[in-house]
Amino acid sequence: MTSTAPAEAAEPLPPPRPPLSAQTWRECAYLLSGMPLDLIAFVYVLAWIYVGVLLSVTVIGLPVLALGLLGCRLFGSWERARTRALLRLEVEEPSPLRRTRGRGFLTWVWSSLKDPVGWRSALFFVVRLPWTVITFTVVLTAFFVAWPLLPWLARWLSNVDRALVRALLSPSDEMERRIAELESGRTTVSDAASADLRRIERDLHDGAQARLVSLAMDLGLAKEKLTEDPEAAARMVEEAHGEVKLALQELRDLARGIHPAVLTDRGLGPALSAVAARCAVPVRVSVELSGRPAEAIEGIAYFTASELLQNVSKHAAARQAEVEVWRAGDRLMLQVTDDGRGGADATAGSGLAGLAERLAAVDGQLAVQSPPGGPTTVTAELPWRERRPGASQKEATR
Incomplete structure (x- = not known):
């Protein structure tokens, strides 16, 4: 009498599935590899502070502290690179070390001692070492004792590291990013x-x-x-x-x-009226300002309007245009409108792109609305800075 195996026994087994995802493996690698780097950085920071404080009574104490901060910056850069590679966390590099006005060794020392990035990096490795010891122990134990819980443990522990990196190794605030932009x-x-x-x-x-x-x-x-x-x-x-x-x-x-003399002597209104008179199309000028902004801002506004009106003359095929200038709080607003063909684009590498870059350099903005067929409205926004008393008289006598 012969027996047959059950039908289900003859079916092929499903392919094996990895128990951990690639992201979990990366997180585990991050949590385990952090121990040697954090230990080295922790010893470095403690030795640097100890030696710097001991030598602070001598002439080499402050230079030692300044050099130590550069080393802390380097450790922070390595940690950011490790975080980007293993945790897939995009961490912006902080702004470079800013130099105080002046030259010389003492100036460099003073600039380095005021470096917030270096001090935050030092604090990061002091705070992180105890946490690294805990995470290293937990992950290593989970590999042998709590394997099914490892993905959740790795994610929770690495999230704490993500928070620490964001808090101490990322650019501190909008100010640092603003410094880089400026x-x-x-x-x-x-x-x-x-x-x-x-x-x-x-x-x-x-x-x-x-x-x-x-x-x-x-x-x-x-x-x-x-x-x-x-x-x-x-x-x-x-x-x-x-x-x-x-x-x-x-x-x-x-x-x-x-720099036109009429701008120095009489301000934006008459200067823009003179520019409008030379434009190839009729231009109406409206300037509503109770005072005059700083010389630099006034000059930028004038040349911005001049360039925009040149664009109207050369490219817009317009019948008429309008220039309006007014103050809105702490901003100087300039708007040039024409009824031409439209299609202007500040992102296409044109003269408008260069104009936008120049305005951004002084914390200004350029907005372009130019649908095909028109009309075109270009709005420039500049910071309002008060004019120095007697500036017009000084400029006029030069």
């Missing part, structure tokens, strides 16, 4: 100033300077012909007179592009 903005302003200087040099070299050189040569020839051919010399002098007028006009245009 440092980037300062570079943008410096590049823009260099570009403006190169433009002025090029305009002088190719324009007024070349014209004046030609004028000097013509006057030299006229001087030679004065006794031989007075009529020809008179014609050459007359031509030179016309060249002088053109050179003066070029110099006036160049000076107006640097």
Whole structure:
């Protein structure tokens, strides 16, 4: 008599499934690998503080503390990299060490001692070592005793580490991020100033300077012909007179592009009205300000409006435009509107993008609303800074 095996016994077994996910393995690796790094960093911080305090009565005490803070920054950078790799936590790097104004060794020491990033990194490794000992012990024990609970234990324990990293190793607050933005903005302003200087040099070299050189040569020839051919010399002098007028006009245009006198003497309203009069389309100007902002802010607002009106003339195909300026709390608002074709985009690498970067460098903003077919509204927002008393008189006498 033969017997047959049950049907279910002949069916293939399901494929084995890993008991732990990849994320759990990464979390376990993070919790176990933290022990050597935290132990080294903890010993380093204690030794550094001990030696620095002992030597603080000598001239090398403060430099030792300053160098120790740089080491704490380095340990913090390693920990952030480990957190990003194993916990998949995106931690921004803090701003670089800021230097106090001035040069020299003492200035560097003072800047380093005031570094909040270094001090927070030192505090992190002092606080974290006891916690690392606990997590190391719990995870290692769970591998042999409480295997089914390991995924939950690894997640809970690593969440505490995530919180510690965010609290002490991330940029401390909005201020640090703002510092980094302003440092980037300062570079943008410096590049823009260099570009403006190169433009002025090029305009002088190719324009007024070349014209004046030609004028000097013509006057030299006229001087030679004065006794031989007075009529020809008179014609050459007359031509030179016309060249002088053109050179003066070029110099006036160049000076107006640097900083117009009407802006210094009379403010934004008359200066923008002068710009509007030169625009290719009719422009209505409305300036409602009870006072004048700081010279730098006023100049930025003027050149922003000038560039926007140039864009209207060249690209908008508009019939009319409007410039409005007003104050809203601690902000100076500038708005340029036209009824042209629209389609302007500040993110497409155009002149609007450069304008937005320049405004951002002084804590300003640029908003563009330009649907296809128009109308286009560009709003610039600048910080309102009070004008120094007597600034107009000082500028006018320069």
